Amino acid sequence: MATPVLAGRSAGTRPGRPRRGGPARRRTSGDLKIALVFILPALIGLVFFYLVPTIRGIYLSFTDYSILGDPDWVGVKNYQAIAKDPLFWNALWVTVEYVVINIVLQTAIALGLALLMHHVARSTWVRGALLMPYLMANVIAALLWFWMLDYQIGIVNQIIEWLGLPRVAFFGDEGWAIPTQALINTWRNMGYTALLIFAGLQAIPGNLYEAARLDGSGPFQTFGRITLPLLRPVLALVLVLTVTGSFQVFDTVAVTTGGGPVNATRVLQYYIFQRAFNEQDFGYGSAIAVILFLILMVVAILQMKFLRGNESDLD
Amino acid sequence: MSTQRTARRITPGKVVALICLALAIAVSVLPFYWVLRTALSTNGSLAANSASLLPADFNLGAFQRVFGLQSPSEAIAEGGSGGSINFWGYLLNSVLYAGITTAGAVFFSSLAAYAFARLHWKGRDKVFALFLGTVLVPGIFTALPNFLFVKNLGLLNTMAGMVLPYVFMTPFAIFFMRQFFLNFSREVEEAAMLDGADHWRIYFRIVLPNAAAPLATLALLTFMGQWNDYFWPLLVGGDESSRVLTVGLGVFKSQSPQGAPDWSGLMAATLVSAIPVLIIFGLFGKKIVNSIGFNGTK
Numbered sequence: 001m002a003t004p005v006l007a008g009r010s011a012g013t014r015p016g017r018p019r020r021g022g023p024a025r026r027r028t029s030g031d032l033k034i035a036l037v038f039i040l041p042a043l044i045g046l047v048f049f050y051l052v053p054t055i056r057g058i059y060l061s062f063t064d065y066s067i068l069g070d071p072d073w074v075g076v077k078n079y080q081a082i083a084k085d086p087l088f089w090n091a092l093w094v095t096v097e098y099v100v101i102n103i104v105l106q107t108a109i110a111l112g113l114a115l116l117m118h119h120v121a122r123s124t125w126v127r128g129a130l131l132m133p134y135l136m137a138n139v140i141a142a143l144l145w146f147w148m149l150d151y152q153i154g155i156v157n158q159i160i161e162w163l164g165l166p167r168v169a170f171f172g173d174e175g176w177a178i179p180t181q182a183l184i185n186t187w188r189n190m191g192y193t194a195l196l197i198f199a200g201l202q203a204i205p206g207n208l209y210e211a212a213r214l215d216g217s218g219p220f221q222t223f224g225r226i227t228l229p230l231l232r233p234v235l236a237l238v239l240v241l242t243v244t245g246s247f248q249v250f251d252t253v254a255v256t257t258g259g260g261p262v263n264a265t266r267v268l269q270y271y272i273f274q275r276a277f278n279e280q281d282f283g284y285g286s287a288i289a290v291i292l293f294l295i296l297m298v299v300a301i302l303q304m305k306f307l308r309g310n311e312s313d314l315d
Numbered sequence: 316m317s318t319q320r321t322a323r324r325i326t327p328g329k330v331v332a333l334i335c336l337a338l339a340i341a342v343s344v345l346p347f348y349w350v351l352r353t354a355l356s357t358n359g360s361l362a363a364n365s366a367s368l369l370p371a372d373f374n375l376g377a378f379q380r381v382f383g384l385q386s387p388s389e390a391i392a393e394g395g396s397g398g399s400i401n402f403w404g405y406l407l408n409s410v411l412y413a414g415i416t417t418a419g420a421v422f423f424s425s426l427a428a429y430a431f432a433r434l435h436w437k438g439r440d441k442v443f444a445l446f447l448g449t450v451l452v453p454g455i456f457t458a459l460p461n462f463l464f465v466k467n468l469g470l471l472n473t474m475a476g477m478v479l480p481y482v483f484m485t486p487f488a489i490f491f492m493r494q495f496f497l498n499f500s501r502e503v504e505e506a507a508m509l510d511g512a513d514h515w516r517i518y519f520r521i522v523l524p525n526a527a528a529p530l531a532t533l534a535l536l537t538f539m540g541q542w543n544d545y546f547w548p549l550l551v552g553g554d555e556s557s558r559v560l561t562v563g564l565g566v567f568k569s570q571s572p573q574g575a576p577d578w579s580g581l582m583a584a585t586l587v588s589a590i591p592v593l594i595i596f597g598l599f600g601k602k603i604v605n606s607i608g609f610n611g612t613k
Contacts, residue, residue: 031434034514038434041419042427042446045483050449053460060460067463109339116336120329128600129340131607132347135592137543139561143568143585144346147353147578153365155349191343195607248453251545255565269455269546276459277550289456296453 061287066280078287088288090263091271094178098267099246101182102189106242107235109186110193115227117194118201127198130191138251141188146171146256149180171257177264184252189245193238200234201227236307243303244296268292347589354378354583358394361578377583381567395577400570402587404556405563409588411474412548412559413541419482421534425526427484428492429518433504443493449486454546462550472554481541488533495529496522532606535599539592560588 061078063071082088117126133141149156149170157167170180204227212222250269253259259266259274266274268288276285353361354377355370364371376393379385383401385393430436431443461480470476499522507517523530545561552558558566567584568576596603 030436031430031514032436035430035434035436035439037515038430038518039427039442041423042484042489043442045423045480046446046449048464049461049480049483050452050457051445053457053464054452056460056463057456067466113336113339116332116339120332121336124601124604126336126340127604127607128596130343131604132596133343135539135543135596135603136589137545137561139543139545139564140585140589143564143581144350146568147582148346148349150578153362153578155366158366187342187346190339192607195604199607244453248455250455251561254545254549255568272455272459282459282463286459289453289459293453293456297451300451 057286058290060283061290063283065282065286067282068280071283074283078284079291081284082287082291087263087266087271091266091268091288094263094265095247095249095267097178098182098185098249099243101179102185102246103239103242105182105186106190106193107238109190110197110238111235113190113194114197114201117198127191127195130194132191133188134192136188138185138188139255141184142252142255145180145184145187172261174261174264177257177261181249181252181256181265181267182246185246185249189242193242196238196241197231197234200231204230232307236303239307240300240303243299247292247296247299350582350586350589353579354586356579358575358577358579374579377577377579378587380577380580381584381587390580393579394575395580400563400567400584401555402560402563402584405558405560406587408474408552408557409542409559409561409591412477412544412552413538415474415478416481416541417534417538419478420485420488420537421530423482424484424488425492425523425530425533426518428489429496429522431489432493432496432499434514446484446486446489458547458550461547465551471551472557474552474557477548477552477557477559480547485537488537491533491536492526492529495526499525531599532602535595535603536606539595542592564588 060071062073062075064074064077065071113130117130136144148154149168151157151167151169151172156170160167168176170176208226208230209222212226217225248269249267250273253265253267253270254273257265259270269292272285272288272292275281275288352368352370355373355375356364357372357374357376360372374393376385376389380390380393380395381400381402383403385395427446431439431446457480465471465476465479468476470479503521503525504517507521512520543561544559545565548557548559549562549565553562564581564584568581570577
């Protein structure tokens with residue numbers, strides 16, 4: 001790697017020093033010992049809070065475990081029960097619904113905002129204002145909208161009434177509950193996503209647009225033929241972030257609807273939480289967590305494969 | 316460039332674009348004003364003035380309630396729950412939780428990042444891939460076993476138990492710092508190495524002082540992330556004594572008194588929880604905004 005540079009320097013600039021020995025020799029024999037010291041704390045974190053828990057989580061999913069006593073090995077019993085559990089299928093369904101609304105809304109709005117910023121306002125102030133919601137905790141975003149969307153005295157319903165439309169029970173209506181949760185998340189994340197796309201837009205060389213203009217390409221053609229294809233790696237990343245993040249929705253649901261009304265917002269992570277902590281069924285909760293893990297893996301692999309997010313057309 | 320030439324001309328398309336952008340900014344920012352306006356209102360007057368832009372019956376009672384400065388009877392009279400809620404304690408816990416995890420994660424992660432970027436050792440890339448791979452593991456999946464681990468250590472509802480999973484490293488921090496070290500000029504380091512300094516001394520005397528800017532950015536991002544964390548502190552720090560602000564907010568909300576929620580109290584609590592992040596953003600906004608392109612696309 002940098003060894004040639006180092007060898008060149010030690011030979012040329014420091015005539016008083018012997019060529020071999022010292023740092024140069026340490027390079028060839030490797031820095032394993034000192035490297036271990038450098039990575040030791042991080043390694044402790046990795047092993048005890050990521051690797052061991054991953055194995056333990058998989059193990060627990062094959063057991064019956066209520067915190068008290070020892071886990072009992074039950075084989076695939078939990079998975080068989082999950083397959084027949086209507087609450088699980090409901091959780092999976094409402095989570096997917098939430099994810100889809102988020103992908104469509106968030107990506108579309110963010111792409112629009114990024115293009116607007118790119119063409120009419122590149123100032124840091126604009127970007128800062130759009131980023132503000134993202135800096136807030138999910139809990140804060142949830143409570144803020146819980147108040148603004150209140151059926152009785154929330155400002156949004158007030159505005160809806162002024163427009164001559166009937167009030168909406170955003171959190172209380174089974175049909176609205178998941179879209180409302182997704183809207184809160186979209187509100188919080190759209191600025192951040194827009195900034196990611198904006199950064200991608202700025203990386204596209206200006207001379208490409210110049211060339212397209214000279215060739216008589218209109219704005220829509222330019223967008224479809226140049227902007228969108230060159231944004232692909234960024235869009236792939238945005239999609240992976242949106243999907244993996246949305247699949248793990250918990251905070252906003254936990255502080256607003258608590259899974260309700262009925263089961264309308266009992267999303268996967270909330271269901272896992274309830275099974276593990278309210279019903280002390282750690283084996284069952286772990287098994288659903290394994291399934292969620294697998295879903296996310298498959299989604300990430302598919303997205304990277306189809307969008308080829310790790311390659312850029314710019315090279 | 317063409318964008319600069321068109322920037323001076325005002326076209327209908329540009330007007331529409333600016334209106335859309337203004338709308339998006341309004342949707343992003345105005346809710347914060349609404350929180351402030353509600354926090355300064357009196358609960359009893361909110362219903363009658365639900366659309367007034369100014370506080371309904373201006374009053375600081377909500378903030379007093381949040382900091383436990385009102386007696387239960389006073390609080391109940393103003394629409395509060397009268398339940399014990401002490402945001403000073405939660406605020407302190409949040410500062411400790413976010414502060415300790417940030418300090419530890421940034422320091423230890425940058426050490427590891429240096430070893431991944433600069434040192435030569437067998438298996439380096441494989442170990443790094445292992446660290447990077449943990450990003451794929453959903454938080455809930457490791458949270459259950461981590462909860463059991465912390466419980467077995469007897470550290471439930473302690474600050475130590477809460478910070479443990481984050482204080483040694485975060486995968487993002489390692490990735491972020493490694494990226495910086497890879498682009499960092501080697502020349503100074505190599506000169507020092509030729510003068511006989513070892514890696515340890517080079518790291519603390521030369522690399523670390525030169526990495527102040529990215530370390531600061533990383534610390535800001537980590538701090539805000541930890542400040543906003545909810546799930547893990549809820550699992551291991553649910554008790555009154557160890558609650559952080561986000562968890563306290565959830566509890567406050569669930570204490571729905573007298574039928575209707577204590578809206579002004581809830582919004583005051585929300586604002587108190589948001590203020591530290593807002594201050595950080597006010598001070599370092601540009602740094603944070605400019606970091607987004609980096610961590611996303613590079």
